[in-house]
Amino acid sequence: xxxxxxxxxxxxxxxxxTDEDLLKLYANSLCVYFAPKDEDYxxxxxxxxxxxxxxxxxxxxxxVLEFAExxxxxxxxxxxxxxxxxxxxxxxxxxxxARDFGENGYQKVKDxxxxxxxxxxxxxxxxx
Numbered sequence: 001x002x003x004x005x006x007x008x009x010x011x012x013x014x015x016x017x018t019d020e021d022l023l024k025l026y027a028n029s030l031c032v033y034f035a036p037k038d039e040d041y042x043x044x045x046x047x048x049x050x051x052x053x054x055x056x057x058x059x060x061x062x063x064v065l066e067f068a069e070x071x072x073x074x075x076x077x078x079x080x081x082x083x084x085x086x087x088x089x090x091x092x093x094x095x096x097x098a099r100d101f102g103e104n105g106y107q108k109v110k111d112x113x114x115x116x117x118x119x120x121x122x123x124x125x126x127x128x
Contacts, residue, residue: 030095031055034064036062038062045057050110054101075091075101
């Protein structure tokens with residue numbers, strides 16, 4: 001499809017990558033595009049935010065939208081290629097905005113961990 005659209009020189013389909021390579025990819029990205037249809041949780045969104053990167057997603061992404069807030073830490077569009085492209089261009093043309101959104105995302109998810117979840121469960125159950 002990339003070849004048919006004339007963008008095969010701009011797109012790479014990497015398939016599986018190691019954890020080390022994944023960290024490098026996040027570290028060197030401007031933003032993370034993640035727009036599944038009706039995702040149940042959206043772990044990739046957490047990875048992006050923990051890497052201080054904003055997310056570009058769509059209004060039908062499901063659980064992603066529990067973390068991604070339009071014009072706060074993400075750009076949320078309709079599932080339309082033109083709008084998605086405009087969202088990416090917006091962040092590309094305004095690097096400060098991209099950094100600010102990425103920092104906002106980090107602040108939103110930085111305390112999400114199994115340890116914190118267990119502590120809260122123990123507190124609510126009266127076992128602490």
